[in-house]
């Protein structure tokens with residue numbers, strides 16, 4: 038048997054488990070000797086069902102000074118903690134299942150800040166749940182794992198404070214072993230306190246991610262206790278290093294660890310026999326109340342490499358045995374791949390250059406808010422993949438773990454980001470209030486949770502942190518990079534810098550990979566001054582547009598705000614610091630050492646409705662001072678009017694998941710082998726007959742000819758740094774506009790748009806016809822309004838009413854209009870530029886046929902059938 042490459046590192050338990058702030062002491066529990074005998078292998082079950090919820094602190098008779106409840110809890114002195122008591126009567130509270138976001142329920146209010154979505158996400162909220170443990174749970178370790186709670190969570194179990202965690206994007210664990218009662222009813226109470234002015238975008242409020250109850254034997258693998266890396270990869274073999282951290286709360290003192298590696302199929306199931314195996318010849322000693330780390334090296338012959346085009350995964354199965362009994366089994370999916378950011382060649386995956394075609398994404402899921410939903414995330418990724426996206430930046434915080442699982446499985450690279458601020462604030466109550474006490478715990482927690490994901494290619498320690506302008510600021514960057522390196526040496530550390538100066542003032546040396554936000558003009562200079570530092574566009578473009586809106590006259594200065602609070606979709610509009618996509622493309626093409634870009638943003642998100650967020654810095658504005666003066670005047674005017682915008686215009690895809698024109702500009706560049714052509718604008722302009730109406734074409738071809746009603750308007754060729762074809766002097770007449778594109782002289786792709794008649798009927802299309810009857814799966818149903826001939830009516834705004842029969846529920850509707858204040862839960866919705874969306878959710882355990890009906894006055898109704906399957 039091969040010898041164990043062992044490094045036995047005893048560690049005191051408390052520091053490594055990353056338990057919540059005031060987690061109970063993890064000293065050896067007085068576990069009945071025999072409890073371990075009955076100790077079964079770990080159980081991890083969803084702890085999402087059957088909660089009670091109330092907004093605000095609840096009066097209930099607890100004395101303000103109830104020392105037992107308050108002890109160790111970080112709550113304001115005046116807060117009434119009655120709801121933390123075991124005997125508190127929560128019978129009148131609302132029943133709900135997690136994940137839950139109280140903010141998305143609204144209502145929208147004009148007076149709420151637009152930057153955070155004009156929704157009420159802040160304040161105090163309480164969650165309570167009764168749960169029963171079986172008598173057989175005696176002697177087990179009982180943990181509560183929260184993937185994310187927004188924010189400042191404090192937790193009591195059976196009336197005792199057990200801990201909490203303030204950062205709303207962190208995942209964390211509480212050890213409940215000493216406070217729960219096996220064989221009896223228990224109660225957990227969680228108080229969240231989400232401060233106002235704590236975010237630059239819509240954060241959501243509530244326990245918006247999944248919660249898990251984990252039971253283990255006293256001797257088990259610690260939280261995030263496996264770390265799989267592949268230090269050497271050749272076509273013949275990969276070395277797989279498995280580091281295991283074990284934790285012992287019981288009397289056992291001997292432990293053996295075995296690791297088996299299997300291939301995973303596309304669905305994540307083990308396929309075939311173990312491909313590699315390693316175990317310990319002699320048992321390791323592990324003292325009571327200690328942690329130890331072991332490292333095992335395995336060899337995987339002819340590894341199948343993970344990549345976006347072939348996201349092959351393996352799983353390492355770690356089996357912990359003590360005196361002949363299995364006490365724990367942990368599965369760690371991983372991938373075999375090599376990554377490198379090379380200062381001269383950009384990003385290399387498995388030794389090959391792979392330009393990063395990335396987008397930044399905020400965490401909200403549009404009409405569903407911040408409450409995580411796997412299908413909603415998967416749909417976003419499917420749409421982005423169709424555009425050619427191969428990378429996601431989790432701006433500006435750790436994502437839901439489910440996003441990373443999807444990225445591994447579907448083949449996306451991920452830039453995993455920790456913070457939007459350090460010590461200096463962007464908003465009065467943001468992360469800077471936590472930084473000193475929490476940055477190390479938060480950064481370690483993110484990396485330990487996420488480091489087995491093959492998708493993750495770099496850790497970002499921050500976005501546009503104000504310290505980048507300070508002469509000593511780089512020291513903080515260096516400290517954070519050191520923490521990250523301490524947790525994971527296999528990936529580079531980066532940060533997203535928006536000050537030109539940070540490329541030269543020491544920050545560039547504090548990270549392994551330098552990230553510039555909105556600085557394509559700086560790439561060459563940076564590279565010349567630091568030819569050894571790899572560079573990536575961590576945030577690019579920030580073009581703004583509203584799906585289906587076009588304003589005239591069209592010019593490269595699209596800076597003027599519009600009375601309807603929309604932005605033209607000619608894709609020429611950007612705020613002062615930003616630019617149309619084409620400018621960044623030029624920066625990338627002129628400087629091929631740049632590893633690629635992350636566009637701001639893939640999808641529209643709630644909040645930050647630039648240019649209509651009444652913030653002087655966010656005016657649409659190019660560099661000309663005269664324009665700036667004009668914009669300042671317009672801003673003053675803007676402040677006098679009530680700006681209704683509640684969501685962003687930055688997305689390449691709108692909030693409802695509908696593709697804007699820009700989608701095709703990126704697709705043309707990122708999928709050059711896909712024959713495609715996309716014309717804009719739409720061609721239904723009865724008021725523009727005889728007027729100049731410029732036409733743009735996005736195509737992966739290199740040349741195209743445009744025809745209006747069969748007459749050629751000329752054939753144009755793209756220059757080496759042109760990314761769109763433009764016919765700027767087309768005079769509008771109704772009819773059909775058609776483009777034929779060519780590549781290397783051969784016909785390549787076509788697109789046409791036709792003038793629509795009056796809206797006549799509805800069409801419905803579901804993204805999937807068969808759903809899982811699990812209470813979480815969703816169907817996204819798109820409504821299109823068409824004329825009598827079936828041509829899309831691009832300006833229709835008819836009111837649509839939805840109803841559903843069968844085992845499901847309409848959980849949200851939307852239309853992608855950033856100015857709509859209609860409740861997302863409303864079953865009625867005006868179409869926005871001809872389209873609307875209904876989101877249907879299945880019911881757990883109830884299968885059958887669902888029929889979604891959409892109807893609109895004068896347009897009749899349409900139906901789609903959805904099949905919910907067990």
Ligand code: GAL
Nearest residue numbers: 500501535554576579615637
């Ligand atoms: C960046 C910032 C993003 C977003 C974006 C809008 O400076 O990092 O979070 O605010 O601007 O253009």
